[in-house]
Amino acid sequence: MELLADFLFLYTMDVQQILVDVTDPGNFSFQECLIFLGRSDKESLHFIREGRLQKVILADGIPVLLTISDHGDGRVAIDVLPVAFPELEEKSDVLSTAAVAEIRRYVTRWLHLDADLRDFYKWADANPLLEGLPSRYRGLRLIGIPDMFESLCWTIIGQQINLAFAYTLRQRLIEHFGYSITVDGAVYNLFPRPEVIAALSPEMLTPLQFSGGKAKYLIATAQEIVAGTFSAAMLDSMSYQQAKERLVALKGIGNWSANYILMKYGRFPEALPLEDAGLHNAIKARMQLAAKPDAALLKQITGSWQEHAAYATFYLWRTLLPQ
Structure with a gap:
């Protein structure tokens, strides 16, 4: 039994724009985020077109097409096109307050727009394993899965x-x-x-x-x-x-x-996903090891990461992608 619903969306209203402030805007790069988001040609839940990020989500129960771009002033712009399944009886001509709030939360969580990277960058540049990565990937946020x-x-x-x-x-x-x-x-x-x-x-x-x-x-x-x-x-x-x-x-x-x-x-x-194979490969390459690090070495390396563990892992994952 297939439950796939393959519908042609009907437009219900004009595109509306939402602007979201970025925390620590000096350490935010929309382009670096797009590089990570575009790492696989098998991705089918979002698309990058002409430097913009597109995705359909449900906001307050209403399907909307988001087109996300860098507004250039420490803010991210979200162009929102509400769309409707033909068979749905209820339609809205305006985005509800709840829908707008949900869209803000979703994109903020997805691109980690509320992160402050200054402490992480200072710590990383003093860490032999991560030294240089803040300047190489400056502004890359930890891309999340908001759902x-x-x-x-x-x-x-x-x-x-x-x-x-x-x-x-x-x-x-x-x-x-x-x-x-x-x-x-x-x-x-x-x-x-x-x-x-x-x-x-x-x-x-x-x-x-x-x-x-x-x-x-x-x-x-x-x-x-x-x-x-x-x-x-x-x-x-x-x-x-x-x-x-x-x-x-x-x-x-x-x-x-x-x-x-x-x-x-x-x-x-x-x-800290300590058992992650990608993390092991990144550490092996950065340390020029002959083999993947064993459990004891991994614990020794990551023991001091603490509140920087998630970002350290993510930036090491980034080293595995083409430069």
Whole structure:
């Protein structure tokens, strides 16, 4: 059974613009963020066109196409085009206050617009492993995943497989159970909603090359969210340690997955996905090691990272991309 909804959006109103202030604007580079966001040609949830970032999200229940650009004065501009599914009865001619607030929160969380990098840069330039990276990638923010359910699914999907295949599996999930939207001839995708995945059986995912375990974990996670036993509001109200403990209590979420979610969604600065293969490869290359660092060396290297752990990890990941 395919639950894909492939609709042509109808315009409901003119484009509206929202301006969002950037914290520490001297250390913000929209271009550096675009480089990271454009790292894979398999990406299908956002697009970069003519130096602008485009994505469809739901804001206060209304689908909107966001076109994000650098406003050039310490602010980011978000051009918002509300669109409507033809079969929806309710339509709005104006963005609600709640929708505007949700769009602001989403983009701020996605691009980490409220981060202040000055302390991290000072610390990194004094760290032999990270020295020079602040100047090389100045203004790069830790690109997040603002939707908690999507971040959970992405970590489950990406476990023990390479990044290219993880993108392939995610795209299959979107194609079969998400939404495909056409605006001005361009196709945009919405990630599946928890209630859709919660209603599946593992046998509906395994033909898409999901392992039996991953299929069960995705469904179980969605069911917890639908049942209200786990939510973004709960996670947002917790300390780092509380959030980590709650995440690893979910089926299929271990230490790496929990820290990845707390780094990319939760925005906890101390989140450190220590088991991450990309982090190991970056450390190996930076230190010119003959082999990947073992657990003891990793703990020695990262032991002092503390509140800089998430950004240190992210900047090391950046070194793995083409310059």
